[in-house]
Amino acid sequence: MSQFWSKKAKEAKPYVPGEQPAETDVIKLNTNENPYPPSPMTLEAMHRAINSDLRRYPSPTVTELKNIIAAREKVAPSNVFVGNGSDEVLAFAFQAFFEPNKPIKFPETTYSFYPVYANLYDIPFQKVPLNTDFSIDVENLYDSVGGVIFPNPNAPTGLALRLGAIERILQQNTNQVVIVDEAYVEFGAETAVKLTELYPNLLVTRTLSKSHALAGIRLGYAIGNEVLIEGLERIKNSFNSYTINRVSLAGAEAAFKDEVYYSTTINQVKQTREWTSEALRSLNFEVIDSTANFLFVKPNMNAKFLYESLKERGIYVRYFNESKIDGYIRISIGTDAEMEQLVEQIKRIISS
Amino acid sequence: MSQFWSKKAKEAKPYVPGEQPAETDVIKLNTNENPYPPSPMTLEAMHRAINSDLRRYPSPTVTELKNIIAAREKVAPSNVFVGNGSDEVLAFAFQAFFEPNKPIKFPETTYSFYPVYANLYDIPFQKVPLNTDFSIDVENLYDSVGGVIFPNPNAPTGLALRLGAIERILQQNTNQVVIVDEAYVEFGAETAVKLTELYPNLLVTRTLSKSHALAGIRLGYAIGNEVLIEGLERIKNSFNSYTINRVSLAGAEAAFKDEVYYSTTINQVKQTREWTSEALRSLNFEVIDSTANFLFVKPNMNAKFLYESLKERGIYVRYFNESKIDGYIRISIGTDAEMEQLVEQIKRIISS
Structure with a gap:
């Protein structure tokens, strides 16, 4: 800690955002980004x-x-x-x-x-x-x-x-x-x-x-x-x-000015969310009803272990090391293909 | 003032930037922008x-x-x-x-x-x-x-x-x-x-x-x-x-990564600054030696009047209604053509 820092700088408790991995070949479901690109317009x-x-x-x-x-x-x-x-x-x-x-x-x-x-x-x-x-x-x-x-x-x-x-x-x-x-x-x-x-x-x-x-x-x-x-x-x-x-x-x-495009992609995200909810529930995960572009999920195993195991397999989700929610992971909704891959990898982790 | 504002919001004394006129057919010498475009790279x-x-x-x-x-x-x-x-x-x-x-x-x-x-x-x-x-x-x-x-x-x-x-x-x-x-x-x-x-x-x-x-x-x-x-x-x-x-x-x-381009345009601005300083001094303006991309100038007339007269003619410079400098105007360095136009219009204001 520096003699030159103000009290404010010393006492700040900076926010830690979700990881932004440099690799591009990962499935990134940890910071609630939209899986579809911005509109051509x-x-x-x-x-x-x-x-x-x-x-x-x-x-x-x-x-x-x-x-x-x-x-x-x-x-x-x-x-x-x-x-x-x-x-x-x-x-x-x-x-x-x-x-x-x-x-x-x-x-x-x-x-x-x-x-x-x-x-x-x-x-x-x-x-x-x-x-x-x-x-x-x-x-x-x-x-x-x-x-x-x-x-x-x-x-x-x-x-x-x-x-x-x-x-x-x-x-x-x-x-x-x-x-x-x-x-x-x-x-x-x-x-x-x-x-x-x-x-x-x-x-x-x-x-x-x-x-x-x-x-x-x-x-x-x-x-x-x-x-x-x-x-x-x-x-x-x-x-x-x-x-x-x-x-x-x-x-x-x-x-x-291009709301038709965005309402279409938003609807697609909502559909994929529903598919993913069902798929995870069928694995006996507890899935909270979401109105967002992510799911908050209690897996039928240690949440941190699942977060780390998925990361090893190139899938980033968010784990919060925080009281009351450390049994959960948050999964952003990606494309259908990404969510199918997620579910597939979770099945493999369960059976391994 | 609002009952909902914090003490901080109530006591804030916001900065007032130089005017950003919506018209594009003006000569804008009031916010120290560079007259040359960013590099193609x-x-x-x-x-x-x-x-x-x-x-x-x-x-x-x-x-x-x-x-x-x-x-x-x-x-x-x-x-x-x-x-x-x-x-x-x-x-x-x-x-x-x-x-x-x-x-x-x-x-x-x-x-x-x-x-x-x-x-x-x-x-x-x-x-x-x-x-x-x-x-x-x-x-x-x-x-x-x-x-x-x-x-x-x-x-x-x-x-x-x-x-x-x-x-x-x-x-x-x-x-x-x-x-x-x-x-x-x-x-x-x-x-x-x-x-x-x-x-x-x-x-x-x-x-x-x-x-x-x-x-x-x-x-x-x-x-x-x-x-x-x-x-x-x-x-x-x-x-x-x-x-x-x-x-x-x-x-x-x-x-x-494109410093050759920028050092060329910076040198051009410096040359134009020297030309403009000389031109204004020859009109009996006091011009402070500048190492920036603007000139701080004491005209041989009321500074606010000159600022307003130039604005009427489509040339924006900066006037500070502030103790000790209210006899001066600040002029950003534009292209040669813009500065020639500035000097020409100042001459007309002097003779009118």
Whole structure:
């Protein structure tokens, strides 16, 4: 530890993302990427953005992309914020809406970046227990002092709350901001975007990484009351005037105009998810009903052993060495061929 | 102001970047962009990165780009940090190395994002006066409590410190981090990178925005002792695992391999700068000797009037409504044709 580090740097507990193996001949089911490529229209728009204008800064206000997102989500452009991945959007939201000395609440088992942000920005937090079936116990999220955040569907479980349940959380936290992290919502859960009209304390965050197969361009956004959006802009504009590069902007704008392609690939992922669930259940694995592009699975053997055995066979899944979920693995949904290979290799591990 | 904003959001004083006009038929000399396009090799590499791999996250460690920068700067990869523009690198550095209750020092006239970061992260600061010729008074930067930051060359003056002067600042702040912001260094100042071997408290920041004509891809980096780099990584990995998208990574990697092209365009900018300095001096403008890709100029008329008159004629320059420099304008160096047009329009404004 360095004498030159700030207290903040010393006390930071950095997030550890899923492995990104350099080998390309592996089956990568560990970071919830989409198995299908971005649409040809998206790639074409990105090619067109590669020109001499790259010498210029991108738009600091990303007006065109905000207009497109607003039309898609049926809100005004002033209800839209755009960031360099939804992780950046969440980091700004923690700074804009949560405070030191006011504990926030989030589920005990959830996206493990939340406590990382909280540590970085000195925001105290309370992890609230889930029900024994891993569903979120809504009442545990009532009456927060400093705010609430949870993914819907939750990660890594894939379980979703219904809108009525989300509305009760909002009604029991009227003086605090409630962030619904909808990174995986397009794979089957209900979006809370329409509730942003009724609840000025609701921020919904989204990403193009999974649903639009664009993890590589880093593009996230948020929808909320314009006062919340202004709060995010104040933080962003105190941090970096230009967070989104020109080529990613072009790709995102095109992706939102090509929804037929993406709804087709999303439907394919959902079908493959159902096939995989059935196949794993027939091996006596416990599979939680998922509305995301991954499955949370309790194998009929040691979970860490299965994770390691699959890795030896060139299949990456995610294992969390964390209390209450260390008996499970999380499997991203790949192509049919990849999932057939997964099931085949699991059968071989069982019989070996 | 919103009841939902944190104290941080309420008290933020966001940076206001130079105007980014939507019109394309203007002469844009207000945000120090390079007038020449990125190299064909750079653009070609970016095209190649537009493929189905965009569905995957980029490298969280950006190892390949770090290796290339390390070779260029003659340091180890562990001495290199990469960020989404040098503004992001600076924002991380303020968090990693500066502290609440320990005032930092920077010049009174300098890059106006520094006080914005300081406000956002609760870091007190002392603005130290420049000499009357706008040069940095080195002794004023001695004995800081919390650290030092300054650009070399300074902005918006374009004046550079020699390495000996920087070394004295380092020797008089051995327990604090000193950040030398080298956004414009490739246009004529001496880099302090080689001092990073001797001084573990020195961080040098850089950008591809100006020298490599890549403001549109958002790519900045820092060089320093590996302990400082680790401090930056701890903050970055508590904020966003993947800050650099795949296409910008490919462009930056290629740009550093194509230095002949960029040194040619940098030399052209320097020649145009000298021509423009002479032309403006012959109009009785005071022109400060610049080692950057811009000129800081005191016109023989009201500076704001000149800024506004040029804007009416489709020429954007930068005017700072700020004590001590409100008699000046900052003019980015464009192509020869653009600068001839600038001088011609100034002549017409003078005679009208």
